[in-house]
Amino acid sequence: MRLVKCLLIATWLIGWGVPSLIASDAPPRYWKLTILHTNDTHGNLLPFNYPDPPDPNTQEAQLALRRNIGGIARRATLVRQLRKAFGTTWVADVGDFCDGTAFSVEYRGEADVSAMNALGYTIGTHGNHEFNNPRAQWQKLVQMARYPVVCANVVDATTRQPLLKPYEVLQVEGARIAVFGLLTESTRGYPATREGIEILDAVDTARHVVPQLRQQADVVILLSHLGYEVDVQLAREVPGIDVIIGGHSHTRLAKPDFVPAGELTSAFRKNGTVVVQAFQWGGELGKLEVILRRDPRTGKWTFMGYRGELLLVSPDIPDDPAVRAVVERFWKPMEKYYGVVLGEAEDDFTRRGNDDAEYNLVADALREMLGTEADLENMGGVRAPILRGTITRYDLAKALPFGNTMVKFRVTGAQLRELLRRTRPAVSGIRYRYQGGELVEVTVNGQPLQEDRQYLVSTNSYFAQRYLQPMGIAYEDTGRKRLDVVSDYILKHKRIRPAYDGRRVVDSTVY
Known part of the structure; x- marks a missing residue:
């Protein structure tokens, strides 16, 4: 009986990736x-x-x-x-x-x-x-x-x-x-x-x-x-x-x-x-x-x-x-605010190739609502896709869970080029291609980037502190939270659809 029991234990342990037992x-x-x-x-x-x-x-x-x-x-x-x-x-x-x-x-x-x-x-x-x-x-x-x-x-x-x-x-x-x-x-x-x-x-x-x-x-x-x-x-x-x-x-x-x-x-x-x-x-x-x-x-x-x-x-x-x-x-005190229906997404906002539709949405919304020529958003700052169907503020907060505020700043074309090269951000109003460690193509609102021209640009406070400050670029903080600005954009448009337009092309072998 004892021998049978030992054999049963050994069989069980072998099934767990355990070596054969020695009596x-x-x-x-x-x-x-x-x-x-x-x-x-x-x-x-x-x-x-x-x-x-x-x-x-x-x-x-x-x-x-x-x-x-x-x-x-x-x-x-x-x-x-x-x-x-x-x-x-x-x-x-x-x-x-x-x-x-x-x-x-x-x-x-x-x-x-x-x-x-x-x-x-x-x-x-x-x-x-x-x-x-x-x-x-x-x-x-x-x-x-x-x-x-x-x-x-x-x-x-x-x-x-x-x-x-x-x-x-x-x-x-x-x-x-x-x-x-x-x-x-x-x-x-x-x-x-x-x-x-x-x-x-x-x-x-x-x-x-x-x-x-x-x-x-x-x-x-x-x-x-x-x-x-x-x-x-x-x-x-x-x-x-x-x-x-x-x-x-x-x-x-x-x-x-x-x-x-x-x-x-x-x-x-x-x-x-x-x-x-x-x-x-x-x-x-x-x-x-x-x-x-x-x-x-x-x-x-x-x-x-x-x-x-x-x-x-x-x-x-x-x-x-x-x-x-x-x-x-914890949900009850914030239900009234975050349960609000903002609008409807006609399709999922996800990634296709180089296009991240959820980032494109955020950048487009901020550029329009702040009245700037372009918007830059750091990759990693939009944390979840926006899914087809009804969009509540809670859904949007999953994509934008940080308390970043929105800032505006003016830069020359040369400075804007350097920002794009260093940060490779999500953009609105800009199309660019980054390849071999260099920017090989940049346009702003359909026109070639002009090195000595001033551009009015928006971004979030995290991007400003991490990238604008070290470059000595002054900016104005509007005090408006990014979540609120994008919420207002969706409320304004009611129905939104993802944009897959190739505005940001980054060679993945160097990113």
Whole structure:
């Protein structure tokens, strides 16, 4: 009977990617930990839609469903079901819950943390967008969380002391599991970091922290807001990390990646690092099952196998009442403003080739409403497509979740050419081609760019601070929010249609 039982266990473990077992006199002990994970939810507390049919080259094309998915109240129900089914189950968030919807605009992350508290997150880290707040607001988000927020490379610029717990060592079933966090260095320059916060080099920090954790824990897990490519680099260059739960790059890993670390040294330990990431916006919930083995002779636990997948947060999952109540508490005060219907989109505003129709809409709207000759908008500043059908202000706020105001400025043609060359922005009133590192064609309102002529141009306050100020270009801030100006444009026109007109052509090999 005992032999049959051992054979059954061996068969089960092989199915998890675990090497064949070697019989021993004392039976070892096995234990499974289930980790549910989210990243880059960006304020999407309510269900949302993607364009359907999607661009076949996009990650959303891989989804089984693209309409009416996600929502943290549904996610909470799914988590509750999985906790009941799988026993010991953790829920981890890898940051960037800020900046993405009207909830972000109005509550600066507080609605998200309140909802995550109600769901019952176990542990988390922060992303760069949490630092797109004043330092006091960022600290408030840390204090609000009823779960540990860990990050090893965020320090006070003066004292050099950590501003967050670098790591937590959690003990379950006798196994010691260390969880630490890392944040992308691209966070440097965000509002909170300009108030005395320094972001240390992530790879160097990992090289310093991981050996310490290996002395304290049986398993080391990293919550990484660094992006998939850096996660793989870390797995290759920093030995000792068993699992990396990633974010920042919005990468959809339908199944875990495994980065091996040299030759197999033990039949009972995975020699390498598992890397997972759950795309974006909470449309799917990542699930990673980790199997640990306890050596009967030493009592030490080792990471032995894994299995992972992404679970769709689908419309047939009912809302968790407690989490829904939290979301409704934040939605009700802003429903009257953000629930307003602005107009109707005749088709999806998405990307086709070099044309980003949602950016073209924003630039066209701002140029018309501000009465300028041209408008420039930084790429990355429009965060979501605008979909066919009724457009509410909430829908538009998903595309424009930042509180940028609109500015006007005058530049010479030579300065305008340099701005286009440096920034390669979305435009209105301008057509240009960028190829081989140079502008090879520029026209303004159908006429060739004149180097010595003055042009009246509009843009947003972020673009002005990042690009105009360093070039010494003066500008006037109108004080009008970009979201409001584009809302007024749609209210004026009632029906809008996407423009795919080739106004911005950028050689992707150099962009």
